Amino acid sequence: MKSSLNIGKRVFIAVIELLALLIFLYAFLLSAEYTNRSMVLLQSAGTSMGLNQNSFAQFFYFVKDVFTGNWGYVASNYPTLGGFSVMAVIGFSLPQTIFLLAISLLVSVPIVILMGIGYSRRVNTTTRAASNLYIALGMVFPIFLVGAFLRFFLYNTSLIISEPTKNLPYWTFPTHIPVIDGLIHGNYAMASSGILVFIIPLLLMVFFSSSFMLQIYRSGILKSLNQGYLGSASSLGLPRWIVVRNYLMIKGSSELFRYIPTVMTSILTFEIVVEAIMTYRGLGWAFYESIITGSYFGAIFALFVFGIVIIISSFLSGIIRILTDPEASGGELYG
Amino acid sequence: MSYTDKSEGEERLEAPTVTMVLRSRQATKSVKVSLANVSAISGAVITAFYLVIGLLDMVFPGYLGTSGSMSNALTAFHGSLSSPSNIVSLGGSGWYILGGTLYGLPILPVMLAAVKFDLAFSLFVVVVSSLIGLVVGLYAGFFGGIIDRILTEISNFFLQIPLIGLAIMVSYLLGFSFFDLAIATSIAWWPIFGVIVRNKARSVKRATFVASAMASGDTPTKITFRHIFPSILPDFAASVFIELGIVVQLIATVDFLNLDPAFRYMPELGNMMSWGVSSTLLGTLTWWPLVIPGLFLLGFTLGVFLLGAGLKRSIRYKTWRNDQR
Numbered sequence: 001m002k003s004s005l006n007i008g009k010r011v012f013i014a015v016i017e018l019l020a021l022l023i024f025l026y027a028f029l030l031s032a033e034y035t036n037r038s039m040v041l042l043q044s045a046g047t048s049m050g051l052n053q054n055s056f057a058q059f060f061y062f063v064k065d066v067f068t069g070n071w072g073y074v075a076s077n078y079p080t081l082g083g084f085s086v087m088a089v090i091g092f093s094l095p096q097t098i099f100l101l102a103i104s105l106l107v108s109v110p111i112v113i114l115m116g117i118g119y120s121r122r123v124n125t126t127t128r129a130a131s132n133l134y135i136a137l138g139m140v141f142p143i144f145l146v147g148a149f150l151r152f153f154l155y156n157t158s159l160i161i162s163e164p165t166k167n168l169p170y171w172t173f174p175t176h177i178p179v180i181d182g183l184i185h186g187n188y189a190m191a192s193s194g195i196l197v198f199i200i201p202l203l204l205m206v207f208f209s210s211s212f213m214l215q216i217y218r219s220g221i222l223k224s225l226n227q228g229y230l231g232s233a234s235s236l237g238l239p240r241w242i243v244v245r246n247y248l249m250i251k252g253s254s255e256l257f258r259y260i261p262t263v264m265t266s267i268l269t270f271e272i273v274v275e276a277i278m279t280y281r282g283l284g285w286a287f288y289e290s291i292i293t294g295s296y297f298g299a300i301f302a303l304f305v306f307g308i309v310i311i312i313s314s315f316l317s318g319i320i321r322i323l324t325d326p327e328a329s330g331g332e333l334y335g
Numbered sequence: 336m337s338y339t340d341k342s343e344g345e346e347r348l349e350a351p352t353v354t355m356v357l358r359s360r361q362a363t364k365s366v367k368v369s370l371a372n373v374s375a376i377s378g379a380v381i382t383a384f385y386l387v388i389g390l391l392d393m394v395f396p397g398y399l400g401t402s403g404s405m406s407n408a409l410t411a412f413h414g415s416l417s418s419p420s421n422i423v424s425l426g427g428s429g430w431y432i433l434g435g436t437l438y439g440l441p442i443l444p445v446m447l448a449a450v451k452f453d454l455a456f457s458l459f460v461v462v463v464s465s466l467i468g469l470v471v472g473l474y475a476g477f478f479g480g481i482i483d484r485i486l487t488e489i490s491n492f493f494l495q496i497p498l499i500g501l502a503i504m505v506s507y508l509l510g511f512s513f514f515d516l517a518i519a520t521s522i523a524w525w526p527i528f529g530v531i532v533r534n535k536a537r538s539v540k541r542a543t544f545v546a547s548a549m550a551s552g553d554t555p556t557k558i559t560f561r562h563i564f565p566s567i568l569p570d571f572a573a574s575v576f577i578e579l580g581i582v583v584q585l586i587a588t589v590d591f592l593n594l595d596p597a598f599r600y601m602p603e604l605g606n607m608m609s610w611g612v613s614s615t616l617l618g619t620l621t622w623w624p625l626v627i628p629g630l631f632l633l634g635f636t637l638g639v640f641l642l643g644a645g646l647k648r649s650i651r652y653k654t655w656r657n658d659q660r
Contacts, residue, residue, distance in 0.1 A: 013488065020492055028504055136644070139577070140637050142584040144591050145629050148608055152625050261495045269497040276592055288592065291503055303500050310495045 003322055010318040014311055021307040025300050026062050030055070066304070072297035074290070086297045089286055090305055095176045097271060097282035100198070104205035105267075111210040112217050116252050119221040120244045131214060138211020143204060143270055147277035150200055201280045208270045213256060213263060220255025221248050260317035264310045272306075375645025381638025382576075389451040434623040436610050446628055448602035453635070456517055457582035463521035465575050468528025473559045473567075475529070476536025483533070490526030498523055502589045513598065520585065524578070531574050535567040542566070569646070576643035580636035587632055604632045 053061070065071070071086035115134060118127030175181055179198060182191025224230065224247060233243050256263065268284075275284030283302050290298030430441035475486040498520070505519040539545065540563065548558045587605030590598065591612075599606065611625025 016488075017492060017495070024496075136640065140580070140633065140640050142587060142632065142636065144584075144588040144605070145608070145632060148591065148612055148625060149629065152612055152622070261491065265495050265497055269499050272497060272500055273588060273592075287500065288503075299504065303497075303504065306497055306500065307495070314495065 006322045007319060010315055010322065013318075014315040017311050017314075018308075021304065021311070022063055022066065023059075025304055025307075026059055028300055029062070029296065030058075071301045074295045074298045086301045089298060090283065090301060092176050093281060093283045093286040093302075094305060096280070097275070097284060099177045099180075100201055100205060100275075100280065100282060101267065101271060104202055104209055107202070107206045108210035108213060111206070112213045112256075113249060113252075115210075115214055116217045116221055116249070117244060119218050119225075120240075120248050122225060131218070135211055135215050135218070138208055138214075143208050144273050144277060146207075147204055147274055150204070151277055154200065197278075197280065201274045201278045204274045204278075205267070205270055209267045212266050216256050216259050216263065217252040220252040223255070224248055224251035254321075257317050257321050261310060261314040264313045268306050268309065372645045372648060374641045374648070378576075378638050378641030378643070378645050381634060382642050385450055385454060385635050385638065388447050389454040391447070433627050434621075436607075436624045442607070442624060442627055445602050445607060446604070446631055449604045449607055449628065450631065450635070452601065452603050453583050453586060453632075456513065456586050457579050459517045460521045460524055460582045461575055461579050463518070464524035465528045465571070465578070467521070467525035468530075469532050469564075469571065471525065472529040472532025473536050473563060474555075476533040477540055477555060477559045477563060479537070479540075486529070487533070490529045493523055493526040494530070496523060498585060499588055502585060503592065513601070516586075516589075520582070524582070527578060528571070528574065532567060532571060535570055536563050539563050539566045573643045573647040576639045576646065580639040580643075583632065583635055583639075604628045608632075 069087055071090075074084050074086055074089055115127070115131040118125060118129075118131040121128070175184075178194030179191050182188060182194055227247075230243060230247060233247065234240075271282065272284035272287060274280065275282045276288035279285060283305060287299055287302035287306075290296075290302060430444050433442040433446070435441050436445075471486055471490075475483040501523055502516060502520055505516055536559070545558060545562055548562050553561070583604075587603065587608070590601065590603045590605035591609045593599060593606070593609045607628040608625050611621075611623075611628065
């Protein structure tokens with residue numbers, strides 16, 4: 001019963017967050033300087049979305065259009081995707097963002113777990129010092145600075161896309177992810193070039209994401225180091241590695257789950273910066289390109305999709321915690 | 336202020352003097368512990384170096400070689416690249432000790448002006464947001480219940496917004512000035528402090544001295560600011576320093592992405608780095624316009640991080656020493 005109540009609460013919070021996100025973006029849409037930017041296309045699109053009516057009516061039109069997928073068109077001066085619908089641009093760029101996000105998380109999580117073991121003892125060890133240094137480097141080095149240095153020194157290599165192309169790359173392929181599409185269709189040249197342009201963004205994402213996640217993982221482990229049950233487990237004769245695996249690593253992971261919204265927000269922020277600097281054709285790049293070309297709908301709905309990804313991940317992590325963590329489910333699972 | 340108790344034959348101190356002596360001993364010990372903390376000291380030295388650079392421009396406005404503001408000089412310079420006299424107006428040959436940009440600007444004076452700007456921006460954001468976060472966090476932590484719930488959900492909402500995306504939208508889409516951007520960033524930044532203060536306040540709330548204050552009839556405002564606030568101050572101060580570096584990273588990132596033409600020639604470290612990168616696009620691999628401002632930015636974030644982390648460590652050490660007594 002308590003679990004059902006908690007799940008209901010999570011659903012309610014997710015709905016409120018979605019509503020707040022819509023109001024937030026709507027406020028941006030209202031405040032945008034259409035006339036100053038002389039975006040005739042945007043003005044006509046705004047009229048078609050009912051934005052020439054009173055504020056409340058406009059908001060309902062806006063919500064209706066958001067949910068029916070009428071997200072407007074990208075400005076015609078957009079260098080790569082001008083004239084396409086925002087939905088099409090997001091459909092093209094989102095899979096690449098999700099792909100980069102998924103692979104970087106897949107690589108980062110084992111790094112976090114391995115480096116987190118350094119905190120399983122109270123004394124200072126080399127592993128612990130290395131983990132502390134790793135966290136400090138992630139905090140001190142701005143991601144854009146590392147990206148800018150890499151971009152500068154690797155500019156003439158095939159690791160970076162140098163210029164936006166005039167057509168939609170890989171548009172006709174099913175997943176829009178060059179590596180996967182190249183492998184599926186036997187186009188190995190495309191797959192290998194896809195891997196090359198993927199390497200630097202992936203390395204940047206892995207380093208900064210794992211460093212950030214390690215901070216949270218560390219706090220989970222350090223909190224549980226003070227718990228009495230660890231002493232009991234040790235006094236019962238359990239080997240140290242079992243204590244680490246069964247208690248400390250689980251506590252650290254639970255802490256990561258608890259802070260999933262913050263983790264996702266930070267990782268997506270890294271992704272926006274990495275994609276913009278390295279010209280990786282994901283949603284962050286689409287957001288950046290939309291901003292510099294004054295395509296308001298492109299920018300606003302790219303941010304909307306980022307918001308939706310965060311809300312969904314936050315909702316799912318909340319539900320998983322309620323179903324698996326006795327602390328979050330109000331102790332019902334003990335019963 | 337002391338008197339001698341003849342009956343017992345030993346000198347006793349009046350209550351206020353005892354407190355003063357204890358406090359001075361505690362302060363001496365605190366200073367000793369802090370001085371022994373190498374990272375805190377090196378962080379303080381680095382941060383002080385940047386503060387001095389920032390203050391120099393206020394005390395000696397002409398020392399950077401420009402008669403007006405550096406941003407006006409830069410805009411004028413970039414606006415008329417064909418006129419070589421503008422290069423001279425930015426200073427003599429001594430300013431070129433760190434080299435020049437692709438357009439012939441001396442890096443050193445522009446970078447010193449950039450440090451001043453970055454410091455002013457980040458100090459404003461951190462001071463405003465930490466004050467909001469402090470008040471909200473203290474009340475949420477102390478009262479708990481529905482107030483805590485509402486404030487937590489509001490702060491959760493703000494924590495779920497990618498701040499760089501928000502800053503980019505605010506600065507470019509809404510055509511805001513840097514001051515407006517600083518206000519918008521402060522509004523989005525307060526939950527970081529709010530969460531830290533709230534969590535600490537919740538744990539301090541269970542302490543005996545808070546229960547005593549409540550029993551003696553102190554008002555909630557008095558309890559939060561007089562009793563709880565001093566207990567969370569050390570952690571709060573440490574997080575303020577760490578966030579100072581992160582805010583500088585944010586503004587440099589937004590400027591590096593070079594979104595608004597109006598601010599393209601603002602003396603700012605991220606902007607300077609973007610000029611450095613643009614030299615690559617023009618086919619010349621001159622590294623110094625990118626690397627030198629980058630290292631300066633790195634130095635500042637390293638300094639405030641060391642100071643914050645060092646402060647935390649020395650505070651933990653002092654707390655541990657107090658627990659041992």
